Amino acid sequence: MRKEPINQISPKGLKVWRLYGVMQSAIVLLLMIVAGVLSWWLEGPWWIVIILILFQLLYTYLFVYLFPKLRWLRWRYEVREQEIELQHGIFIVKRTLVPMVRVQHVDTQQGPILRKYDLASITISTAATNHTIPALITGEADELRSRISTLARVAEDDV
Amino acid sequence: MSKERYQLHPIAAVVNFIKGLKDLIFPFIIIFVANGFQGGSASPGHWTSYIPYIIGTVILAFVLISGIIKWKRFVYWFNEDELCIEYGLFVKKKRYIPFERIQSLNYTEGLLHRPFKLVKITIETAGSGASTEAEAELIAITRDAAKQIETEIASAQKRKSLKTSDIAAIDEHTVEEQIKSIPIFRMTMKDLLILATTSGGIGVVLSGLVVFLTQFSELIPYEQIYDEVVVFLKFGFFLVVITIFAFVLVGWIISVILTTLNYYQFTIVQEEDQIVLTRGLLEKKKVTIPISRVQGIRIIESPFRQMFGYCTVIVESAGGSMEDQDKKIRLFPLIKKKKIKEPLNKLFSDFDFEPKWTTAPKNAKPFYYRLDFLWVIPVMVGVSYFYYPYGLLSMLLIPIILLLGLWQHGAAGLALTRNQLSIRYRGINKYTFFIEKKRMQSLEMKQSPFQKRKALASIETTIKSGILGATVKVEHLKEEDIEAVMTWYEPIKITTEKGHPE
Numbered sequence: 001m002r003k004e005p006i007n008q009i010s011p012k013g014l015k016v017w018r019l020y021g022v023m024q025s026a027i028v029l030l031l032m033i034v035a036g037v038l039s040w041w042l043e044g045p046w047w048i049v050i051i052l053i054l055f056q057l058l059y060t061y062l063f064v065y066l067f068p069k070l071r072w073l074r075w076r077y078e079v080r081e082q083e084i085e086l087q088h089g090i091f092i093v094k095r096t097l098v099p100m101v102r103v104q105h106v107d108t109q110q111g112p113i114l115r116k117y118d119l120a121s122i123t124i125s126t127a128a129t130n131h132t133i134p135a136l137i138t139g140e141a142d143e144l145r146s147r148i149s150t151l152a153r154v155a156e157d158d159v
Numbered sequence: 160m161s162k163e164r165y166q167l168h169p170i171a172a173v174v175n176f177i178k179g180l181k182d183l184i185f186p187f188i189i190i191f192v193a194n195g196f197q198g199g200s201a202s203p204g205h206w207t208s209y210i211p212y213i214i215g216t217v218i219l220a221f222v223l224i225s226g227i228i229k230w231k232r233f234v235y236w237f238n239e240d241e242l243c244i245e246y247g248l249f250v251k252k253k254r255y256i257p258f259e260r261i262q263s264l265n266y267t268e269g270l271l272h273r274p275f276k277l278v279k280i281t282i283e284t285a286g287s288g289a290s291t292e293a294e295a296e297l298i299a300i301t302r303d304a305a306k307q308i309e310t311e312i313a314s315a316q317k318r319k320s321l322k323t324s325d326i327a328a329i330d331e332h333t334v335e336e337q338i339k340s341i342p343i344f345r346m347t348m349k350d351l352l353i354l355a356t357t358s359g360g361i362g363v364v365l366s367g368l369v370v371f372l373t374q375f376s377e378l379i380p381y382e383q384i385y386d387e388v389v390v391f392l393k394f395g396f397f398l399v400v401i402t403i404f405a406f407v408l409v410g411w412i413i414s415v416i417l418t419t420l421n422y423y424q425f426t427i428v429q430e431e432d433q434i435v436l437t438r439g440l441l442e443k444k445k446v447t448i449p450i451s452r453v454q455g456i457r458i459i460e461s462p463f464r465q466m467f468g469y470c471t472v473i474v475e476s477a478g479g480s481m482e483d484q485d486k487k488i489r490l491f492p493l494i495k496k497k498k499i500k501e502p503l504n505k506l507f508s509d510f511d512f513e514p515k516w517t518t519a520p521k522n523a524k525p526f527y528y529r530l531d532f533l534w535v536i537p538v539m540v541g542v543s544y545f546y547y548p549y550g551l552l553s554m555l556l557i558p559i560i561l562l563l564g565l566w567q568h569g570a571a572g573l574a575l576t577r578n579q580l581s582i583r584y585r586g587i588n589k590y591t592f593f594i595e596k597k598r599m600q601s602l603e604m605k606q607s608p609f610q611k612r613k614a615l616a617s618i619e620t621t622i623k624s625g626i627l628g629a630t631v632k633v634e635h636l637k638e639e640d641i642e643a644v645m646t647w648y649e650p651i652k653i654t655t656e657k658g659h660p661e
Contacts, residue, residue, distance in 0.1 A: 002642055082650035089605070096603040099650050126600040127477070128628025129621045155650075 005078030005085045012117045013135025017068035025060040100155035102126040106148045164234045171299035175226030258315035260284045266445035343502045346425040354493040355418035454598045454622045458591040470496045475624040514574035523635040528564030584633045592631045602648045616641040
């Protein structure tokens with residue numbers, strides 16, 4: 001078995017994902033209410049409402065509780081001298097290797113919600129792919145970004 | 160230093176004009192069809208009925224004049240170490256392309272170019288993908304002028320290497336004498352026929368014919384035909400077969416013609432460190448691919464071609480512009496799989512085209528068809544229920560999916576050599592990729608819980624292709640084999656022993 005990358009992302013990232021989940025399920029709730037009202041108005045059978053409620057509960061459970069938790073537990077990253085290794089995925093575990101030599105540039109981004117929690121995400125671009133580490137403390141992210149960019153400049157082709 | 164400014168050949172104006180017309184064909188058709196309907200209501204002879212013609216003439220004149228202006232305003236010249244282009248009427252645009260950035264010159268000879276011994280040149284630069292407009296096009300210049308550009312580039316590059324070191328100068332001397340071109344591959348007429356017959360194009364042509372016929376179905380007096388069809392059917396099965404045969408024959412002939420137009424005299428020649436590809440009957444194309452830009456080699460075997468032992472070889476090359484679809488270059492559009500090794504080895508000596516394959520383990524078999532059953536079984540049950548008894552025929556899907564799955568299982572594999580990863584997999588076609596380690600942009604291992612239970616995993620890697628990436632993936636191999644690839648890909652720490660670049 002390969003060793004897991006050592007660094008986890010910020011616990012605040014979990015909070016942000018939960019928040020995203022709450023927003024999504026609020027939208028779903030709206031749709032469900034519309035559907036429920038329609039069903040009542042058109043005198044549809046009562047069990048439709050039950051299904052709608054169950055669906056809403058399940059959706060909220062998955063997207064507010066379970067998925068963010070699994071996702072957060074899974075997310076690992078490690079920036080080594082010669083390569084970057086990422087691990088993520090809720091159901092399917094994906095482990096990505098990006099050699100420093102291939103890194104072309106590194107960006108950090110920060111949306112309004114991330115900013116509120118003092119978080120930022122890092123995107124590492126190669127000539128053909130993009131890899132994002134989702135939620136790091138802003139200071140950490142900036143530091144990591146400059147570290148990757150120095151390492152990428154130093155890295156030499158071994159072939 | 161020649162500061163003289165050169166113009167394109169006047170034929171460029173005509174080419175511009177025709178290109179403008181081509182872009183206009185669609186709107187033109189719409190306008191005229193729309194007017195065709197109105198024409199009935201307007202009284203003939205009234206001046207309004209001429210409006211479409213007037214508009215048409217004005218547009219034509221406009222396109223013609225703009226074509227001429229484009230030609231008139233387009234000049235190019237050589238600076239010390241760059242090619243300069245200037246064009247535009249109101250907004251003058253200048254583009255300077257340093258010679259060293261020029262990757263290759265691609266030649267196209269259209270029908271209009273031929274009689275005047277002209278070529279269209281597309282200049283490909285090593286744009287790192289940031290700018291989509293990194294290349295230039297000289298629409299029509301004489302072959303001599305093209306030669307001149309080539310020599311300018313060559314001499315500029317020579318000057319540069321002269322500056323850098325004296326050893327290079329000696330090398331230049333020997334190289335200068337003659338650029339050696341080694342023929343690698345050419346397609347015979349027989350290959351062309353097989354290519355046309357086995358290409359998907361034939362299906363496209365056939366369906367095109369059907370669409371064409373259905374489009375005109377309104378014009379066809381069906382009732383009358385229906386009676387005839389009854390008679391026709393009485394004549395028997397024989398005639399039906401003949402008609403179908405005729406259809407296929409027409410489709411085949413069209414497919415052959417199209418293929419011949421595109422691939423006539425398809426040849427691959429190696430010139431120094433470039434691959435030069437020439438093809439085409441009416442429009443001759445010459446494309447050069449610097450070997451150093453090749454990112455990976457892909458072999459495709461469609462089931463039909465595989466039966467006869469044929470395959471297609473494609474090279475993925477980096478750089479180029481957005482609109483250029485030719486980045487996936489068919490190196491050998493059709494070649495016997497057995498004969499593939501020799502020409503490929505000549506071109507790419509660093510590659511190993513017959514590596515030792517590690518294939519998928521036996522316990523991975525169900526993974527190749529299991530997921531498909533998830534959607535097939537509900538569909539089958541539904542169809543069988545609603546269209547009983549014929550719906551039961553959908554049961555045939557089961558053996559088909561099983562067989563395809565097993566076939567895919569048999570094809571899946573990977574191979575590691577020191578600097579190269581080879582990946583083989585099958586969708587319906589069988590793909591074999593050869594990728595150098597230094598071309599792989601990233602590597603990703605994937606594992607679902609089901610795979611984990613059976614100690615399996617999948618792997619995918621991305622290489623640069625055009626300005627985007629191409630992803631290569633093989634699924635359900637042994638976990639340990641996949642992990643071996645991950646470890647192989649991890650860069651080894653190079654200590655100072657390799658030291659400084661020479």
